[in-house]
Amino acid sequence: MLAVYGAGLLVASPIFGYIADHTKYRRSPFLWGLILLAASTAMFLVGNSIPVLVVARLIQGMSGGCIWVVGLALVIDTVPANEQAQSMGFVSIGLTAGSSLGPLLGGVIYDKAGYTAVFILAFAVIGFDIIMRLLVIEKAAAKQWMPEPSAPDADGANLEDQKPEDKKANPQENIREAMLKNRDAATVLRKESRVPAIILLLKSPRTLNSLFITVMLGSIFTAFDAVLPLRVKYVFHFNSTAAGLIFLAIIIPTLVAPLCGKISDKYGPRWLVVTAFFVCLPLFILLRLPQRPVAGHIALLCALLFCIGFVISASMPGAMSEISISVVEFEKESPGIFGEKGAFAQAYALFNIAWSLGSVVGPLLGGFLNKAIGWNSMVLLFGFLCLLTSFVTIWYTGGKITKDDLPWSYVKPSDRVKPGDVALDALPGSSSGSSDEKTSTSKASGNVESTRLESAVEPGSPEPVEIDSIRAVDAKTT
Numbered sequence: 001m002l003a004v005y006g007a008g009l010l011v012a013s014p015i016f017g018y019i020a021d022h023t024k025y026r027r028s029p030f031l032w033g034l035i036l037l038a039a040s041t042a043m044f045l046v047g048n049s050i051p052v053l054v055v056a057r058l059i060q061g062m063s064g065g066c067i068w069v070v071g072l073a074l075v076i077d078t079v080p081a082n083e084q085a086q087s088m089g090f091v092s093i094g095l096t097a098g099s100s101l102g103p104l105l106g107g108v109i110y111d112k113a114g115y116t117a118v119f120i121l122a123f124a125v126i127g128f129d130i131i132m133r134l135l136v137i138e139k140a141a142a143k144q145w146m147p148e149p150s151a152p153d154a155d156g157a158n159l160e161d162q163k164p165e166d167k168k169a170n171p172q173e174n175i176r177e178a179m180l181k182n183r184d185a186a187t188v189l190r191k192e193s194r195v196p197a198i199i200l201l202l203k204s205p206r207t208l209n210s211l212f213i214t215v216m217l218g219s220i221f222t223a224f225d226a227v228l229p230l231r232v233k234y235v236f237h238f239n240s241t242a243a244g245l246i247f248l249a250i251i252i253p254t255l256v257a258p259l260c261g262k263i264s265d266k267y268g269p270r271w272l273v274v275t276a277f278f279v280c281l282p283l284f285i286l287l288r289l290p291q292r293p294v295a296g297h298i299a300l301l302c303a304l305l306f307c308i309g310f311v312i313s314a315s316m317p318g319a320m321s322e323i324s325i326s327v328v329e330f331e332k333e334s335p336g337i338f339g340e341k342g343a344f345a346q347a348y349a350l351f352n353i354a355w356s357l358g359s360v361v362g363p364l365l366g367g368f369l370n371k372a373i374g375w376n377s378m379v380l381l382f383g384f385l386c387l388l389t390s391f392v393t394i395w396y397t398g399g400k401i402t403k404d405d406l407p408w409s410y411v412k413p414s415d416r417v418k419p420g421d422v423a424l425d426a427l428p429g430s431s432s433g434s435s436d437e438k439t440s441t442s443k444a445s446g447n448v449e450s451t452r453l454e455s456a457v458e459p460g461s462p463e464p465v466e467i468d469s470i471r472a473v474d475a476k477t478t
Helices: 002-021 027-046 050-078 081-113 115-135 139-145 157-161 175-184 197-203 205-236 240-245 248-267 270-286 295-333 344-372 375-393 467-477
Strands: 438-444 447-453
Touching: 002 027, 002 050, 002 197, 002 344, 027 050, 027 115, 050 081, 050 344, 081 115, 081 205, 081 240, 081 248, 081 295, 175 295, 197 205, 197 295, 197 344, 205 240, 205 270, 205 295, 205 344, 205 375, 248 270, 248 295, 270 295, 270 375, 295 344, 344 375
Parallel strands: none
Antiparallel strands: 438 447
16 A cells, blocks of 8 residues: 555656646646545545555545645745745644644544544545635736836936835745746746756756655654554553554654744755754664653653654755755756746655655664564664764755855855845855856857856846946946
8 A cells, every 4th residue: 555655646746746837826736636635535435445445545645746746836936935944844844743643633533433534534624625725826826916016217217216125136036936037147048958857856966965855854754653653552551542642742843843944044954954863863872761661761752752853843844945946056057947937846746756755665664673673773773874864965955065064164145145146046055156156158150158257237227237348337437
């Protein structure tokens, strides 16, 4: 059943990612995902044979691929570019809470009210979700009711009416709008690549790094699903309800995810993510200590699980925002390669696949190791996997590491940008060198060659103006 769900998710995520990136609004594919989810839930309710349950699980995987991909892309379309990680922190609360509370609620309702009652709750949640999606007004749709900003006259008569903040980058722009504004400064745009964006992004070290972090986060979080209930039953003699409630120690710390996301937005995700994985090593080793059914050992286990949940929640928003920023980084090198709307949904299709891969590997690996080598050796091995992740991911989390990123010479991403630079360079983890040079492309004899220009943009002009031209005007004025 795990393999069938993974197959459905693997097939559906890239397809719905491509559809979402090439449609005007996100609502339609989102609703189709919820309809698929309702269909699979109904099949689970009435199915009484293995083939029906397998098909239901396949459709459920497809619906998950659609809902997560389109949902995360909708978040990126809505929130300001400099608040991505904070917004992903709110999303991660739903991710971890749903993954842990779902089995707990299902078990309690099944014990108290029976099999059908579980599905009544599921249909109620799906129905409520459909209503909420219908009520959403997307930013792209809302623009038709927004007044267009008045353009300045040819003689510049309206320039006096413009406020200084109107001439600067709009802080409420989402990352896609900022990316499109950055395209306007390029002389030549590439045609949209025929190679799917989901394949092109796999060439980016920053994307691969963020996907590796996602796999590890998914593995660590879901490994407890397989081994923790068995552990507390064996050591503390907990019943099923108490074994389920122990997961609250991991869920409650997720409430700090938005705050940690805000820190990632301001200072970049590198050291928050790397430190979180590094701290996991001693925490996992200490999980060997609770071994007796006494209050002190139970409290120690809950405290350790709380700390692990905290560090996972601290690193998850930054890892999730890295996915969209890697799209922007790729776009800056090859403007227009992802088409008119970018490739954010397809990028989050990769995230969805990586998280699901971790969700499959985590329980299987944890359960196998727990049975083969025991709890103590299993938690030790997971701790060293976290340490390895900390060393591997330090190089590309938040962009390729530079001397400005080192702790003893750290410079905030926002402080590396000059006032005249494009707003995209202010994103967390943007390369410090990108603000010093601008790349302009020119076409000659049918061939496009790249040339480096030092340029500045006048407040009222959409086109780059060369430095020499500015000097000539200043001399003439003098």
